[in-house]
């Protein structure tokens with residue numbers, strides 16, 4: 001089985017207000033495709049029209065929230081005309097209080113793309129130069145250093161996005177060509193003039209859901225792959241532990257009409273070539289972690305399309321405040337920066353993924369235990385004879401899997417229920433969507449570790465089963481994957497440290513190197 005190469009393509013992801021997919025964001029985040037702001041005159045005119053309307057309104061002495069007033073609860077403070085131009089720069093300046101880890105380069109590119117998608121809707125009253133500046137950051141891979149913590153997710157992601165706003169204006173630090181540098185220096189080297197924000201542009205950049213939505217796009221792709229991978233791993237575990245393929249019978253699953261669950265069962269049938277599976281003489285019904293695998297993975301599989309809709313609707317939304325209607329020439333004051341849908345999607349996704357980690361952990365517990373694995377050696381050690389006594393096989397790998405699973409399960413507390421009133425009670429109900437998205441990424445990371453260890457167990461367990469039973473044969477796709485695993489991981493006979501191999505497998509999972517049940 002040859003590893004899948006990155007899906008590089010010259011076809012740009014075009015920003016013109018038409019619908020983007022989360023795969024578009026994923027491709028931009030990995031630099032598999034370039035970004036392009038549409039040059040179409042109609043698109044650019046529409047953007048310019050909103051900005052021109054805002055200028056006119058301002059000249060006619062209109063009162064516009066966040067342009068001629070203070071921010072948030074300070075809406076009652078009027079800004080003297082002479083200071084209006086300085087206001088947007090104050091917004092990002094006082095929000096420069098983020099903390100925690102920095103977003104990764106991939107996450108940061110996804111944030112830039114997601115903000116550009118929102119502003120390209122043409123409802124934010126920004127000028128074309130702001131959009132062009134975001135496009136340039138993506139093009140030249142100039143990545144604002146964005147601290148991950150400090151957003152309540154319902155004035156959008158104000159504090160983390162202040163780092164984007166500041167960099168567009170040549171302030172704070174960026175990650176560029178593998179180094180942290182001052183934004184001013186990098187923009188200068190690239191011949192990019194720092195932006196001077198127009199009225200409302202600070203709010204347009206910051207008062208939205210781009211950080212949580214970007215993280216959600218990346219999380220969804222990882223979860224989708226884990227759904228397929230955990231199905232394949234289950235098939236390996238059924239084969240290795242001489243379990244029953246008849247638990248995944250087509251008629252059985254037709255009687256319970258969850259489409260995703262049915263899909264998982266069909267994938268297991270294909271892997272286990274079990275149209276008419278033999279009855280296992282050792283045990284008529286397997287334990288739940290095998291028998292109910294479609295019922296656990298199926299929850300994730302059934303939730304994914306719904307979560308995709310939520311994430312992509314947010315991605316393709318104007319989510320700042322106020323919105324500027326360029327056609328109706330109205331300023332629409334609302335609360336589209338509220339990230340409730342992403343919060344719900346990420347709280348739900350982390351729960352479904354952590355349940356899969358738990359399922360795999362239980363499967364491994366059965367597989368390494370000679371009381372449950374139907375004839376395989378303890379800890380799947382392949383060592384025989386006198387040396388068998390000192391070799392411990394996958395004992396520590398299984399303990400690690402238990403630790404990672406416990407940590408994943410611990411992250412599943414919903415973030416959205418921890419709303420608290422903040423900012424002088426202007427933001428008195430907030431989404432916590434960014435925290436939910438970060439939790440979800442952590443759960444994914446831990447579950448990928450679990451899955452990587454399970455790949456080692458699958459390689460070992462299937463080889464050992466086939467030594468006992470030459471008829472234990474998987475379907476062709478699964479056989480090819482086992483051969484690939486044999487090439488990657490030498491059979492564990494004498495004890496060795498497995499961390500290097502584990503890391504290699506984690507990387508392979510992140511790169512989605514195995515094609516799994518693709519149509």
Ligand SMILES: N[C@@H](Cc1ccc(O)cc1)C(=O)O
Pocket residue numbers: 071072073154155156158207321322337423426
């Ligand atoms: N999201 C707030 C705006 C806001 C911006 C910056 C803040 O520091 C606080 C609040 C609103 O539109 O009501």
